[in-house]
Amino acid sequence: MAHWDxxxxxxxxxxxxxxxxAGEDWAGYTWHPFVRxxxxxxLPLPAFRHYLIQDYLFLIHFxxxxxxxxxxxxxxxxxxDKAAAVLAILDETKLHLKYCAGWGLSEGDVVATPESAETVSYTRWVIDRGLHGDILDLEIALAPCTVGYGEVALRVLADPARQAEGNAYQSWIDTYADDGYQAMARAAAARIDALGVSHGGDARFGRLAADFAEAARLEQRFWQQGLDFAARGGSSVSGG
Structure with missing residues:
Protein backbone atom coordinates (compact mmCIF):
# COMPACT_ATOMS: atom_id res chain seq x y z
CA MET A 1 0.00 0.00 0.00
CA ALA A 2 0.96 3.63 -0.41
CA HIS A 3 2.00 5.57 2.69
CA TRP A 4 -0.79 6.38 5.09
CA ASP A 5 -0.75 8.48 8.25
CA ALA A 22 -1.99 -5.41 19.49
CA GLY A 23 0.08 -6.22 16.37
CA GLU A 24 -1.74 -8.54 14.01
CA ASP A 25 -5.00 -8.16 15.91
CA TRP A 26 -5.02 -4.45 15.08
CA ALA A 27 -3.93 -5.00 11.48
CA GLY A 28 -6.56 -7.70 11.08
CA TYR A 29 -9.20 -5.21 12.19
CA THR A 30 -8.15 -2.10 10.27
CA TRP A 31 -7.40 -3.98 7.02
CA HIS A 32 -9.95 -6.76 7.26
CA PRO A 33 -11.24 -8.32 3.99
CA PHE A 34 -14.51 -6.44 4.56
CA VAL A 35 -12.57 -3.16 4.52
CA ARG A 36 -10.48 -4.17 1.52
CA LEU A 43 -18.19 -5.82 -1.21
CA PRO A 44 -21.42 -7.79 -1.73
CA LEU A 45 -24.43 -5.58 -1.07
CA PRO A 46 -26.01 -8.05 1.41
CA ALA A 47 -22.81 -7.90 3.49
CA PHE A 48 -22.97 -4.12 3.67
CA ARG A 49 -26.69 -4.00 4.42
CA HIS A 50 -26.25 -6.55 7.22
CA TYR A 51 -23.38 -4.46 8.61
CA LEU A 52 -25.46 -1.26 8.49
CA ILE A 53 -28.27 -2.80 10.52
CA GLN A 54 -25.96 -4.24 13.14
CA ASP A 55 -24.02 -0.97 13.29
CA TYR A 56 -27.25 0.84 14.19
CA LEU A 57 -27.88 -1.66 16.99
CA PHE A 58 -24.27 -1.24 18.07
CA LEU A 59 -24.70 2.56 18.29
CA ILE A 60 -27.46 2.17 20.86
CA HIS A 61 -25.12 0.34 23.21
CA PHE A 62 -22.24 2.66 22.35
CA ASP A 81 -17.81 16.01 27.61
CA LYS A 82 -19.20 12.50 27.90
CA ALA A 83 -22.76 13.75 28.39
CA ALA A 84 -22.38 15.73 25.15
CA ALA A 85 -21.03 12.61 23.46
CA VAL A 86 -24.10 10.62 24.51
CA LEU A 87 -26.40 13.20 22.93
CA ALA A 88 -24.27 13.26 19.77
CA ILE A 89 -24.48 9.48 19.40
CA LEU A 90 -28.25 9.51 19.96
CA ASP A 91 -28.52 12.11 17.20
CA GLU A 92 -26.27 9.92 15.04
CA THR A 93 -28.76 7.06 15.32
CA LYS A 94 -31.28 9.24 13.48
CA LEU A 95 -28.76 10.03 10.75
CA HIS A 96 -27.85 6.35 10.53
CA LEU A 97 -31.48 5.42 9.89
CA LYS A 98 -31.62 7.99 7.07
CA TYR A 99 -28.44 6.54 5.63
CA CYS A 100 -29.90 3.03 5.84
CA ALA A 101 -32.97 4.24 3.93
CA GLY A 102 -30.67 5.12 1.05
CA TRP A 103 -29.70 1.46 0.91
CA GLY A 104 -33.28 0.24 0.84
CA LEU A 105 -33.58 -0.38 4.57
CA SER A 106 -36.58 1.19 6.26
CA GLU A 107 -36.60 2.12 9.94
CA GLY A 108 -39.00 -0.75 10.50
CA ASP A 109 -36.61 -3.15 8.80
CA VAL A 110 -33.72 -2.01 10.97
CA VAL A 111 -35.37 -1.93 14.39
CA ALA A 112 -37.12 -5.27 13.82
CA THR A 113 -33.82 -7.06 13.24
CA PRO A 114 -32.37 -8.82 16.30
CA GLU A 115 -28.84 -8.18 17.44
CA SER A 116 -26.38 -10.69 16.07
CA ALA A 117 -24.18 -12.73 18.39
CA GLU A 118 -21.23 -10.59 17.28
CA THR A 119 -23.03 -7.39 18.21
CA VAL A 120 -24.09 -8.74 21.58
CA SER A 121 -20.64 -10.05 22.46
CA TYR A 122 -18.89 -6.82 21.53
CA THR A 123 -21.25 -4.32 23.13
CA ARG A 124 -21.76 -6.22 26.37
CA TRP A 125 -18.01 -6.75 26.70
CA VAL A 126 -17.43 -2.99 26.45
CA ILE A 127 -20.04 -2.25 29.11
CA ASP A 128 -18.66 -5.01 31.33
CA ARG A 129 -15.18 -3.51 31.16
CA GLY A 130 -16.64 -0.16 32.21
CA LEU A 131 -18.71 -1.57 35.03
CA HIS A 132 -15.82 -3.51 36.51
CA GLY A 133 -13.06 -1.00 35.87
CA ASP A 134 -12.41 2.72 36.00
CA ILE A 135 -12.61 5.37 33.30
CA LEU A 136 -9.35 4.23 31.71
CA ASP A 137 -10.59 0.64 31.39
CA LEU A 138 -13.77 1.88 29.73
CA GLU A 139 -12.00 4.28 27.38
CA ILE A 140 -9.57 1.53 26.34
CA ALA A 141 -12.55 -0.64 25.40
CA LEU A 142 -14.13 2.19 23.41
CA ALA A 143 -11.08 3.65 21.66
CA PRO A 144 -10.45 0.92 19.06
CA CYS A 145 -13.84 1.66 17.51
CA THR A 146 -13.44 5.44 17.38
CA VAL A 147 -9.76 5.60 16.45
CA GLY A 148 -9.80 2.45 14.34
CA TYR A 149 -12.42 3.76 11.94
CA GLY A 150 -10.28 6.84 11.43
CA GLU A 151 -7.34 4.63 10.54
CA VAL A 152 -9.49 2.45 8.30
CA ALA A 153 -10.45 5.51 6.24
CA LEU A 154 -6.82 6.59 5.86
CA ARG A 155 -5.79 3.11 4.79
CA VAL A 156 -8.56 3.03 2.19
CA LEU A 157 -7.54 6.41 0.78
CA ALA A 158 -3.96 5.18 0.42
CA ASP A 159 -4.94 1.84 -1.10
CA PRO A 160 -3.59 1.53 -4.68
CA ALA A 161 -6.39 -0.96 -5.40
CA ARG A 162 -9.10 1.49 -4.32
CA GLN A 163 -11.92 2.12 -6.74
CA ALA A 164 -11.82 5.89 -6.62
CA GLU A 165 -14.52 6.49 -9.22
CA GLY A 166 -17.98 4.98 -9.10
CA ASN A 167 -17.45 3.18 -5.79
CA ALA A 168 -20.88 2.49 -4.32
CA TYR A 169 -19.39 2.71 -0.85
CA GLN A 170 -17.70 6.08 -1.30
CA SER A 171 -20.19 7.85 0.98
CA TRP A 172 -19.22 5.51 3.83
CA ILE A 173 -15.51 6.10 3.16
CA ASP A 174 -16.05 9.86 3.07
CA THR A 175 -17.77 9.82 6.46
CA TYR A 176 -14.68 8.53 8.24
CA ALA A 177 -12.13 10.32 6.06
CA ASP A 178 -13.81 13.64 6.85
CA ASP A 179 -11.67 16.14 8.75
CA GLY A 180 -14.23 16.30 11.55
CA TYR A 181 -14.15 12.57 12.14
CA GLN A 182 -10.37 12.46 11.88
CA ALA A 183 -10.12 15.18 14.54
CA MET A 184 -12.43 13.20 16.80
CA ALA A 185 -10.31 10.07 16.35
CA ARG A 186 -7.16 11.99 17.23
CA ALA A 187 -8.86 13.45 20.30
CA ALA A 188 -9.83 9.94 21.43
CA ALA A 189 -6.23 8.75 21.09
CA ALA A 190 -4.97 11.82 22.95
CA ARG A 191 -7.44 11.09 25.76
CA ILE A 192 -6.03 7.59 26.11
CA ASP A 193 -2.55 9.13 26.38
CA ALA A 194 -3.71 11.58 29.05
CA LEU A 195 -5.56 8.94 31.07
CA GLY A 196 -2.53 6.70 30.82
CA VAL A 197 -0.56 9.35 32.69
CA SER A 198 -3.22 10.22 35.27
CA HIS A 199 -4.48 6.68 35.91
CA GLY A 200 -1.32 4.60 36.10
CA GLY A 201 -1.22 3.24 32.58
CA ASP A 202 2.34 1.96 32.88
CA ALA A 203 1.59 -0.14 35.95
CA ARG A 204 -1.52 -1.58 34.29
CA PHE A 205 -0.17 -1.94 30.78
CA GLY A 206 -0.49 -5.73 30.54
CA ARG A 207 -4.21 -5.73 31.30
CA LEU A 208 -4.88 -2.64 29.20
CA ALA A 209 -3.04 -4.17 26.24
CA ALA A 210 -5.06 -7.37 26.57
CA ASP A 211 -8.30 -5.39 26.54
CA PHE A 212 -7.23 -3.28 23.57
CA ALA A 213 -6.33 -6.38 21.57
CA GLU A 214 -9.60 -8.04 22.52
CA ALA A 215 -11.53 -5.02 21.28
CA ALA A 216 -9.64 -5.26 17.97
CA ARG A 217 -10.59 -8.95 17.68
CA LEU A 218 -14.23 -8.13 18.42
CA GLU A 219 -14.11 -5.49 15.70
CA GLN A 220 -12.78 -8.12 13.29
CA ARG A 221 -15.73 -10.34 14.08
CA PHE A 222 -18.09 -7.41 13.58
CA TRP A 223 -16.77 -6.96 10.03
CA GLN A 224 -16.73 -10.70 9.38
CA GLN A 225 -20.39 -11.21 10.20
CA GLY A 226 -21.37 -9.26 7.08
CA LEU A 227 -19.19 -11.42 4.85
CA ASP A 228 -20.52 -14.57 6.50
CA PHE A 229 -24.10 -13.39 6.00
CA ALA A 230 -23.50 -12.79 2.29
CA ALA A 231 -21.69 -16.14 1.93
CA ARG A 232 -24.74 -17.90 3.34
CA GLY A 233 -26.81 -16.32 0.59
CA GLY A 234 -28.39 -13.78 2.91
CA SER A 235 -30.38 -11.14 1.10
CA SER A 236 -33.20 -10.27 3.52
CA VAL A 237 -33.00 -7.42 5.99
CA SER A 238 -33.17 -9.70 8.99
CA GLY A 239 -29.93 -10.77 10.57
CA GLY A 240 -30.56 -14.48 9.97
Missing part, protein backbone atom coordinates in the same frame (compact mmCIF):
# COMPACT_ATOMS: atom_id res chain seq x y z
CA UNK A 6 -0.63 6.67 11.60
CA UNK A 7 -0.01 9.62 13.90
CA UNK A 8 -2.93 8.99 16.24
CA UNK A 9 -1.65 9.61 19.75
CA UNK A 10 1.72 10.94 20.84
CA UNK A 11 5.05 9.24 20.26
CA UNK A 12 5.67 7.10 23.34
CA UNK A 13 2.11 7.65 24.57
CA UNK A 14 -0.20 4.93 25.78
CA UNK A 15 -2.32 4.75 22.62
CA UNK A 16 0.59 4.07 20.28
CA UNK A 17 2.02 1.53 22.70
CA UNK A 18 -1.30 -0.31 22.86
CA UNK A 19 -1.66 -0.24 19.09
CA UNK A 20 1.84 -1.65 18.66
CA UNK A 21 1.22 -4.36 21.26
CA UNK A 37 -13.63 -5.01 -0.41
CA UNK A 38 -15.18 -1.68 0.58
CA UNK A 39 -12.08 0.00 -0.82
CA UNK A 40 -12.26 -1.96 -4.07
CA UNK A 41 -16.02 -1.44 -4.40
CA UNK A 42 -16.47 -5.21 -4.55
CA UNK A 63 -24.41 5.50 23.70
CA UNK A 64 -25.02 3.48 26.87
CA UNK A 65 -21.29 2.94 27.28
CA UNK A 66 -20.70 6.68 26.86
CA UNK A 67 -23.37 7.29 29.50
CA UNK A 68 -21.43 4.99 31.81
CA UNK A 69 -18.38 7.16 31.09
CA UNK A 70 -20.33 10.07 32.59
CA UNK A 71 -20.60 8.08 35.82
CA UNK A 72 -16.95 7.02 35.66
CA UNK A 73 -15.66 10.44 34.58
CA UNK A 74 -12.63 11.67 36.46
CA UNK A 75 -13.70 15.32 36.54
CA UNK A 76 -16.71 17.56 36.04
CA UNK A 77 -15.37 18.59 32.62
CA UNK A 78 -14.98 14.95 31.63
CA UNK A 79 -18.57 14.31 32.72
CA UNK A 80 -19.77 17.24 30.62
Missing amino acids: TDFGAEGGLFRRLRAA QLSAGS ARAKALAVVKGESLQAMR
Whole structure:
Protein backbone atom coordinates (compact mmCIF):
# COMPACT_ATOMS: atom_id res chain seq x y z
CA MET A 1 0.00 0.00 0.00
CA ALA A 2 0.96 3.63 -0.41
CA HIS A 3 2.00 5.57 2.69
CA TRP A 4 -0.79 6.38 5.09
CA ASP A 5 -0.75 8.48 8.25
CA THR A 6 -0.63 6.67 11.60
CA ASP A 7 -0.01 9.62 13.90
CA PHE A 8 -2.93 8.99 16.24
CA GLY A 9 -1.65 9.61 19.75
CA ALA A 10 1.72 10.94 20.84
CA GLU A 11 5.05 9.24 20.26
CA GLY A 12 5.67 7.10 23.34
CA GLY A 13 2.11 7.65 24.57
CA LEU A 14 -0.20 4.93 25.78
CA PHE A 15 -2.32 4.75 22.62
CA ARG A 16 0.59 4.07 20.28
CA ARG A 17 2.02 1.53 22.70
CA LEU A 18 -1.30 -0.31 22.86
CA ARG A 19 -1.66 -0.24 19.09
CA ALA A 20 1.84 -1.65 18.66
CA ALA A 21 1.22 -4.36 21.26
CA ALA A 22 -1.99 -5.41 19.49
CA GLY A 23 0.08 -6.22 16.37
CA GLU A 24 -1.74 -8.54 14.01
CA ASP A 25 -5.00 -8.16 15.91
CA TRP A 26 -5.02 -4.45 15.08
CA ALA A 27 -3.93 -5.00 11.48
CA GLY A 28 -6.56 -7.70 11.08
CA TYR A 29 -9.20 -5.21 12.19
CA THR A 30 -8.15 -2.10 10.27
CA TRP A 31 -7.40 -3.98 7.02
CA HIS A 32 -9.95 -6.76 7.26
CA PRO A 33 -11.24 -8.32 3.99
CA PHE A 34 -14.51 -6.44 4.56
CA VAL A 35 -12.57 -3.16 4.52
CA ARG A 36 -10.48 -4.17 1.52
CA GLN A 37 -13.63 -5.01 -0.41
CA LEU A 38 -15.18 -1.68 0.58
CA SER A 39 -12.08 0.00 -0.82
CA ALA A 40 -12.26 -1.96 -4.07
CA GLY A 41 -16.02 -1.44 -4.40
CA SER A 42 -16.47 -5.21 -4.55
CA LEU A 43 -18.19 -5.82 -1.21
CA PRO A 44 -21.42 -7.79 -1.73
CA LEU A 45 -24.43 -5.58 -1.07
CA PRO A 46 -26.01 -8.05 1.41
CA ALA A 47 -22.81 -7.90 3.49
CA PHE A 48 -22.97 -4.12 3.67
CA ARG A 49 -26.69 -4.00 4.42
CA HIS A 50 -26.25 -6.55 7.22
CA TYR A 51 -23.38 -4.46 8.61
CA LEU A 52 -25.46 -1.26 8.49
CA ILE A 53 -28.27 -2.80 10.52
CA GLN A 54 -25.96 -4.24 13.14
CA ASP A 55 -24.02 -0.97 13.29
CA TYR A 56 -27.25 0.84 14.19
CA LEU A 57 -27.88 -1.66 16.99
CA PHE A 58 -24.27 -1.24 18.07
CA LEU A 59 -24.70 2.56 18.29
CA ILE A 60 -27.46 2.17 20.86
CA HIS A 61 -25.12 0.34 23.21
CA PHE A 62 -22.24 2.66 22.35
CA ALA A 63 -24.41 5.50 23.70
CA ARG A 64 -25.02 3.48 26.87
CA ALA A 65 -21.29 2.94 27.28
CA LYS A 66 -20.70 6.68 26.86
CA ALA A 67 -23.37 7.29 29.50
CA LEU A 68 -21.43 4.99 31.81
CA ALA A 69 -18.38 7.16 31.09
CA VAL A 70 -20.33 10.07 32.59
CA VAL A 71 -20.60 8.08 35.82
CA LYS A 72 -16.95 7.02 35.66
CA GLY A 73 -15.66 10.44 34.58
CA GLU A 74 -12.63 11.67 36.46
CA SER A 75 -13.70 15.32 36.54
CA LEU A 76 -16.71 17.56 36.04
CA GLN A 77 -15.37 18.59 32.62
CA ALA A 78 -14.98 14.95 31.63
CA MET A 79 -18.57 14.31 32.72
CA ARG A 80 -19.77 17.24 30.62
CA ASP A 81 -17.81 16.01 27.61
CA LYS A 82 -19.20 12.50 27.90
CA ALA A 83 -22.76 13.75 28.39
CA ALA A 84 -22.38 15.73 25.15
CA ALA A 85 -21.03 12.61 23.46
CA VAL A 86 -24.10 10.62 24.51
CA LEU A 87 -26.40 13.20 22.93
CA ALA A 88 -24.27 13.26 19.77
CA ILE A 89 -24.48 9.48 19.40
CA LEU A 90 -28.25 9.51 19.96
CA ASP A 91 -28.52 12.11 17.20
CA GLU A 92 -26.27 9.92 15.04
CA THR A 93 -28.76 7.06 15.32
CA LYS A 94 -31.28 9.24 13.48
CA LEU A 95 -28.76 10.03 10.75
CA HIS A 96 -27.85 6.35 10.53
CA LEU A 97 -31.48 5.42 9.89
CA LYS A 98 -31.62 7.99 7.07
CA TYR A 99 -28.44 6.54 5.63
CA CYS A 100 -29.90 3.03 5.84
CA ALA A 101 -32.97 4.24 3.93
CA GLY A 102 -30.67 5.12 1.05
CA TRP A 103 -29.70 1.46 0.91
CA GLY A 104 -33.28 0.24 0.84
CA LEU A 105 -33.58 -0.38 4.57
CA SER A 106 -36.58 1.19 6.26
CA GLU A 107 -36.60 2.12 9.94
CA GLY A 108 -39.00 -0.75 10.50
CA ASP A 109 -36.61 -3.15 8.80
CA VAL A 110 -33.72 -2.01 10.97
CA VAL A 111 -35.37 -1.93 14.39
CA ALA A 112 -37.12 -5.27 13.82
CA THR A 113 -33.82 -7.06 13.24
CA PRO A 114 -32.37 -8.82 16.30
CA GLU A 115 -28.84 -8.18 17.44
CA SER A 116 -26.38 -10.69 16.07
CA ALA A 117 -24.18 -12.73 18.39
CA GLU A 118 -21.23 -10.59 17.28
CA THR A 119 -23.03 -7.39 18.21
CA VAL A 120 -24.09 -8.74 21.58
CA SER A 121 -20.64 -10.05 22.46
CA TYR A 122 -18.89 -6.82 21.53
CA THR A 123 -21.25 -4.32 23.13
CA ARG A 124 -21.76 -6.22 26.37
CA TRP A 125 -18.01 -6.75 26.70
CA VAL A 126 -17.43 -2.99 26.45
CA ILE A 127 -20.04 -2.25 29.11
CA ASP A 128 -18.66 -5.01 31.33
CA ARG A 129 -15.18 -3.51 31.16
CA GLY A 130 -16.64 -0.16 32.21
CA LEU A 131 -18.71 -1.57 35.03
CA HIS A 132 -15.82 -3.51 36.51
CA GLY A 133 -13.06 -1.00 35.87
CA ASP A 134 -12.41 2.72 36.00
CA ILE A 135 -12.61 5.37 33.30
CA LEU A 136 -9.35 4.23 31.71
CA ASP A 137 -10.59 0.64 31.39
CA LEU A 138 -13.77 1.88 29.73
CA GLU A 139 -12.00 4.28 27.38
CA ILE A 140 -9.57 1.53 26.34
CA ALA A 141 -12.55 -0.64 25.40
CA LEU A 142 -14.13 2.19 23.41
CA ALA A 143 -11.08 3.65 21.66
CA PRO A 144 -10.45 0.92 19.06
CA CYS A 145 -13.84 1.66 17.51
CA THR A 146 -13.44 5.44 17.38
CA VAL A 147 -9.76 5.60 16.45
CA GLY A 148 -9.80 2.45 14.34
CA TYR A 149 -12.42 3.76 11.94
CA GLY A 150 -10.28 6.84 11.43
CA GLU A 151 -7.34 4.63 10.54
CA VAL A 152 -9.49 2.45 8.30
CA ALA A 153 -10.45 5.51 6.24
CA LEU A 154 -6.82 6.59 5.86
CA ARG A 155 -5.79 3.11 4.79
CA VAL A 156 -8.56 3.03 2.19
CA LEU A 157 -7.54 6.41 0.78
CA ALA A 158 -3.96 5.18 0.42
CA ASP A 159 -4.94 1.84 -1.10
CA PRO A 160 -3.59 1.53 -4.68
CA ALA A 161 -6.39 -0.96 -5.40
CA ARG A 162 -9.10 1.49 -4.32
CA GLN A 163 -11.92 2.12 -6.74
CA ALA A 164 -11.82 5.89 -6.62
CA GLU A 165 -14.52 6.49 -9.22
CA GLY A 166 -17.98 4.98 -9.10
CA ASN A 167 -17.45 3.18 -5.79
CA ALA A 168 -20.88 2.49 -4.32
CA TYR A 169 -19.39 2.71 -0.85
CA GLN A 170 -17.70 6.08 -1.30
CA SER A 171 -20.19 7.85 0.98
CA TRP A 172 -19.22 5.51 3.83
CA ILE A 173 -15.51 6.10 3.16
CA ASP A 174 -16.05 9.86 3.07
CA THR A 175 -17.77 9.82 6.46
CA TYR A 176 -14.68 8.53 8.24
CA ALA A 177 -12.13 10.32 6.06
CA ASP A 178 -13.81 13.64 6.85
CA ASP A 179 -11.67 16.14 8.75
CA GLY A 180 -14.23 16.30 11.55
CA TYR A 181 -14.15 12.57 12.14
CA GLN A 182 -10.37 12.46 11.88
CA ALA A 183 -10.12 15.18 14.54
CA MET A 184 -12.43 13.20 16.80
CA ALA A 185 -10.31 10.07 16.35
CA ARG A 186 -7.16 11.99 17.23
CA ALA A 187 -8.86 13.45 20.30
CA ALA A 188 -9.83 9.94 21.43
CA ALA A 189 -6.23 8.75 21.09
CA ALA A 190 -4.97 11.82 22.95
CA ARG A 191 -7.44 11.09 25.76
CA ILE A 192 -6.03 7.59 26.11
CA ASP A 193 -2.55 9.13 26.38
CA ALA A 194 -3.71 11.58 29.05
CA LEU A 195 -5.56 8.94 31.07
CA GLY A 196 -2.53 6.70 30.82
CA VAL A 197 -0.56 9.35 32.69
CA SER A 198 -3.22 10.22 35.27
CA HIS A 199 -4.48 6.68 35.91
CA GLY A 200 -1.32 4.60 36.10
CA GLY A 201 -1.22 3.24 32.58
CA ASP A 202 2.34 1.96 32.88
CA ALA A 203 1.59 -0.14 35.95
CA ARG A 204 -1.52 -1.58 34.29
CA PHE A 205 -0.17 -1.94 30.78
CA GLY A 206 -0.49 -5.73 30.54
CA ARG A 207 -4.21 -5.73 31.30
CA LEU A 208 -4.88 -2.64 29.20
CA ALA A 209 -3.04 -4.17 26.24
CA ALA A 210 -5.06 -7.37 26.57
CA ASP A 211 -8.30 -5.39 26.54
CA PHE A 212 -7.23 -3.28 23.57
CA ALA A 213 -6.33 -6.38 21.57
CA GLU A 214 -9.60 -8.04 22.52
CA ALA A 215 -11.53 -5.02 21.28
CA ALA A 216 -9.64 -5.26 17.97
CA ARG A 217 -10.59 -8.95 17.68
CA LEU A 218 -14.23 -8.13 18.42
CA GLU A 219 -14.11 -5.49 15.70
CA GLN A 220 -12.78 -8.12 13.29
CA ARG A 221 -15.73 -10.34 14.08
CA PHE A 222 -18.09 -7.41 13.58
CA TRP A 223 -16.77 -6.96 10.03
CA GLN A 224 -16.73 -10.70 9.38
CA GLN A 225 -20.39 -11.21 10.20
CA GLY A 226 -21.37 -9.26 7.08
CA LEU A 227 -19.19 -11.42 4.85
CA ASP A 228 -20.52 -14.57 6.50
CA PHE A 229 -24.10 -13.39 6.00
CA ALA A 230 -23.50 -12.79 2.29
CA ALA A 231 -21.69 -16.14 1.93
CA ARG A 232 -24.74 -17.90 3.34
CA GLY A 233 -26.81 -16.32 0.59
CA GLY A 234 -28.39 -13.78 2.91
CA SER A 235 -30.38 -11.14 1.10
CA SER A 236 -33.20 -10.27 3.52
CA VAL A 237 -33.00 -7.42 5.99
CA SER A 238 -33.17 -9.70 8.99
CA GLY A 239 -29.93 -10.77 10.57
CA GLY A 240 -30.56 -14.48 9.97
